[in-house]
Amino acid sequence: MVRYNPILEAFVKLGSFIQDFCENGNTDIALHQAFNDTLVNAEQQNSWFNKENIVFALKQWSNLLTEDKLNQWVSNYTFKEKHQPKTIGIVMAGNIPLVGFHDFLCVLMTGNKASCKLSSNDTVLLPFLANYLIEQEPSLANQITFVEGKFEHFDAVIATGSNNTSRYFEYYFGKKPNIIRKNRNAIAVLTGKESKEQLIALGEDIFRYYGLGCRNVSKVYVPKEYNFDTLFNALFEYSDIIHQNKYTNNYDYNKAVYLMSAFKILDNGFLILKEDESLASPIASLFYEHYDSQSDLKHHIQERSDDVQCIVSQGLFENEIGFGETQKPKLHDYADGVDTMEFLLHLD
Incomplete structure (x- = not known):
């Protein structure tokens, strides 16, 4: 009872x-x-x-x-x-x-x-x-x-x-x-075998709240020779985000900075992809990094676990989150993995 x-x-x-x-x-x-x-x-x-x-x-x-x-x-x-x-x-x-x-x-x-x-x-x-x-x-x-x-x-x-x-x-x-x-950020690990529906759902993880949340995907890890056209085509469903003035201002500014700095970027008119080792990308930008093997990648991510809020993938990580689910945490999904209830219940 x-x-x-x-x-x-x-x-x-x-x-x-x-x-x-x-x-x-x-x-x-x-x-x-x-x-x-x-x-x-x-x-x-x-x-x-x-x-x-x-x-x-x-x-x-x-x-x-x-x-x-x-x-x-x-x-x-x-x-x-x-x-x-x-x-x-x-x-x-x-x-x-x-x-x-x-x-x-x-x-x-x-x-x-x-x-x-x-x-x-x-x-x-x-x-x-x-x-x-x-x-x-x-x-x-x-x-x-x-x-x-x-x-x-x-x-x-x-x-x-x-x-x-x-x-x-x-x-x-x-x-x-x-x-x-x-600061923490969400990341996604792609294999190149994702369905269009999964990549569309990934857009929810990237663009919801304009990417301002710690559970927003700010970086993707992809295998070498990954075809970004597949990702861009799926994300096109979110193209209307460019009509938000503050988002547009960030997009224009970051694009100008990258171009003036002669960085190699991929751009679809509302999102900039930039190869970068950092986990936290600016608004309207998504960082990416290539990996050679999944085992090496898992070790790399483990070393950076203090900076990772959650991981989006399919069948690769024990505590992974499904595509499109990062902004739908459950009651037991505690920020930074620290159980707030346990902390409060054990105060002297």
Whole structure:
């Protein structure tokens, strides 16, 4: 028998609300209209957050916030009978919509208090959802706060940022229990035997959120003599992305830089392919690297595992992800492979 959990039930109600909004979006319903206004405000604040991408992110969460999936997830952990809530500072990134929601969920599901510092690029979506949760379960009003400026009172920290900001996080939060995340990227390993459907799906991994997420594929490994025409033909379905002004500006700028530097590139009018050993490619660019053998490649990737968020391939890696699935993580898919729930449940 599953014990009643009012916080879990509040998230289930939130999932149902999000699903109803995404499927029906009835502006005659006041709460739907208010949420729609919030989405408009989010896009005005950050033009990378177009409605299509926000709704995509919301749909992924509505799929996860079900009673069955949440109960199955938490059943993998041992919760203390008597628990003294701790205040967990969450420093959220703002690269894709609601990128810090999983940390927020983990903190509340473990009975702790979430003290959230929002990115200036994403300040309206989570507060709306938090208010909805509080309406469903009023006790959450004492467990959710939004902080401006520096954290002053906290027991542990979960901070997500870049390699540069991580140094600041280490300095400021290093004396407290912490999870500090740095830059990571998703990669794809192709064999040349992929179907057109798989390569089209790979485009979702490359272009969703304009490539700004840590789970976006920013580099592909291909065998020697790989035919890039096959890949370009499949990716043509995403050519409309060039009509987003900020994406276009990045495409034009990076192309000009590469050409002036006399780099050899492949270009299809909306994506630049460049041979490069780096894992992180600029917006509108995709790096590639050739490999001689799959065994050598596996060793090479293992050596760079600290920089890899996830791997897209078919039948090559133990923890690989299917084509088109990088932006559909499950509840147990923790960023950087660090189990956030275990971290929170074992705080002294």
